[in-house]
Amino acid sequence: MVTARLRLEPVGPANAADLWLVHSDDAVWRWYENGRPSPEQAQQRATSMADSWRFHGVHKWIAYDRVSGEVVGRGGLSRTPVDDDWGQIYAFLPAEPWVRAAHRIRRPFVAHANWLEIGWALRGEFRGRGYASEIGRAGLAFAFDVLGVQAVVSCTVRHNVRSRAVMERIGMRYAGEIRSRGMVDGVEGEQDDAPHAVCVLLQRDWPGSRAPGGPVRPLR
Template sequence: MIELETPRLLLRQWRDSDRDPYGALNDDPAVMEFFPARLSRAASDEAIDAMSRSIAERGWGNWAVEIRETGEFIGFTGLSVPKRVLPFSPCVEVGWRLAKAHWGKGYATEAATASLRAGFDTVGLEEIVSFTALINLRSRAVMERIGMKNANADFEHPGVPEGNALRMHCLYRISAADFAK
C-alpha cells in the first residue's frame, strides 16, 4: 500500500478519526461550491469507505491528507478511476478536496504533484487526467501549476443535472513523458 510524504504533508490510508472532519468538509458550502450538492454525513462516510477499499485493493487511491507537523487531517488528494463513463474513459484522475482553512497554502499543489509522481513512477500510468466545472478557476489553477494542460475537450458531466451551471466541465491531461520534463 502506497503512502506518500511531501515536505509538509502525509498522504495516507483513512482512519476512523477522519470521519468527523471529512463530514464537516463535505458539508461546507464553500468547499462544495462546484459540486451539485453537499454530502450528508452518511454519504461522506460511504465515500471514505470506498476510498479506503480502493487503496487496499490497488495500493493507491484518494489518500487522506494530514499536515506532518501537527497530524491534522485537512482533506484528500490522490488518484481514482471515475465511476461514470466519461467521453475520455477509461482514465485515472488526480483530484483533491481540502478544508477551506487550508486553501491558499500550496497544499493542493504539493499533494497533487506527489500523487502524479506516484501514478507515473510507482503505478506506471501513461497519462493522468483531471476535470472540473468550467467556472472552477481555483482547481483549474492547481491543474496548471502541476503541469497539466487544457485538452480543449469540454464536456457535459453526466453526474450533473441538465441546466445546472456546473454541468459543463473542462478536461486537463498530463502524460508520463511531460511530467518527467
C-alpha cells in the same frame, strides 16, 4: 506518504470523520453537492474508497499537516469507470489500445487500467497556501513513478478557476471540455450537462523529480 508539509493517508473507514470535515466545509461541498453531506454519507464514501484502495491499488488520501496533525484536505487519484461518461475522455488521449483497456480486477467496478483521474479539495482555512499543488504533485508522482500509468487526467466544472489554476501549476495541459453532471455557474443545484474543463498529463511528459515542491517519500 509524506511531502514537504503533509502526511497523506489512504482514506478508509477510520478516516470517515476527517473526510466529513473536508466534504462538509463551505469551501468544498458547494462544488460537489446539492447540500452539506451527512456523517453517514462520509462513512459510506470512506468505505467505498477503501474498497478501491484494496482492489485497484489507488484512491484518495486525507492530507494532514505533518506538524500540527490538522486535517488540511483530501486529494489524490482514482480509477475511472469504463462507461459512456468517462469515455468522453478518449478524445483527449492518444489513439492507442491502452486508453480503453480495463483493469484486470473488475471489483468494485470495471475501471480503466492505464490512466487515472486526479483531484483535490481543501478546507477553506487552508486555501491559498499551495497545499493543493503539493497534493497534486504527490498524486502525479504516485501515478507515474509508483503505479506506472500512461496518463493522468483532471476534470473540474468550467468556472472553478482555482482548481484549473492548480492543474496548470503542476504541469497538466488543457485539452478541452466534456459535459457531465456538476455545478453550473449561476445555476442552483447540480445539472446533468455541466461543462467540465479537462487537463491531461502523459507519462512521456512527466518531469518527475524535477517538479518543484520537494520529493515525495513513502510514509514510515
